[in-house]
Amino acid sequence: MEILRKYIWAIFLLFAVVVVWLGITFFIDARQKSIVGDINQYTSVIESSFNMDVVNLVYERSEKTLPETPKEFLLSVQ
Known part of the structure; x- marks a missing residue:
């Protein structure tokens, strides 16, 4: 105990x-x-296809505002 x-x-x-x-x-x-x-x-899947107008608009805005275009960036990465 x-x-x-x-x-x-x-x-x-x-x-x-x-x-x-x-x-x-x-x-x-x-x-x-x-x-x-x-x-x-x-x-x-959210959507089966992209709205190309919106994609083109984003691409154009990125070309205008970014110091390097998306094409130049992709070429520099390769």
Whole structure:
């Protein structure tokens, strides 16, 4: 009985650590499983084709505002 009284705080602390550890483990597992269901929204195609007017507008604006044109940049990278 003397040993139990001497080490009761250590047993209680060990029990508390185990309970917290299990709680955190189950909480993390539950969060990871709920994310997997929403993955389809990130893998689906937004649009099947580009609006070429918008692409041309962005290209023209980049040629006017950037110090180096996109063609020059691509040639310098090669």
